[in-house]
Amino acid sequence: MPGIGQSGASPAPSPESLGVIISMPPALAEELGQWRETFAGSGASAVPAHITLVSGRAKGSWAEAAEHVRTIAREASPFTISLRGTGTFAPVSDVVFLKLDAGVEECVDLHARLLDGPLEHLVEFGFHPHLTIAHDLDQPAMERAETALADFGAELEVSSIGLYDYSHGGWALREELPLGGGLS
Structure with a gap:
């Protein structure tokens, strides 16, 4: 899964590179993939829709970082995310995104707790869940995306987080970790 970083950025490939994300339920992922293809073409859905919690690397060993992510997942509770409308990071970054109406605090808390350990977040911008x-599309395509999804709304239950590593030239899921220690 290339490009899991926030705002389309991804860390430099290394054995210690890791990402922690919230995946979308299959039906919502398919719908959002179709929208992304509308704006950027057929290659846009190669990276499934997700919310990045950490895009970075292990400060020490992968094993220590992975265990830290497992611990945070076990200690966290499932929560609801509500996606409502669009926003943009322009002119700082050419990104159009769906805004979180609910679930922001939980994402910010998970992000902070994940970084309170052997992980580094390697994105040049501050954390803003989206x-x-x-x-990185031309201005007309960016404007179409922002306008077309301005009234978009969806809710999802977050019951797990995905732990990814960068290997063999792309992002790969290592573990889907249930929140609260339950089954995902």
């Missing part, structure tokens, strides 16, 4: 719809 779901990228379009990035």
Whole structure:
């Protein structure tokens, strides 16, 4: 899964590179993938829609970082995210995203707790939970994305987080970790 970083950025490939994300339920992922293809073409859905919690690397060993992510997942509770409308990071970054109406505090808390350990977040911008719809496209495509999804709304239950590593030239899911220690 290339490009799981916030705002389309991804850390430099290394054995210690890791990402922690919230995946979308299959039906919502398919719908959002179709929207992304509308704006950026057929390659846009190669990276499924997600919310990035950490895009970075292990400060020490992968094993220590992975165990830390497992611990945070076990200690966290499932929560609801509500996606409502669009926003943009322009002119700082050419990104159009779906805004989180509910679930922001939980995402910010998870992000902070994940970084309170052997993980580094390697994105040049501050953490702002969002779901990228379009990035690095020409201005007309960015404007179409922002306008077309301005009234978009969806809710999802977050019951797990995905732990990814960067290997063999792309992002790969290592573990889907249930929140609260339950089954995902």
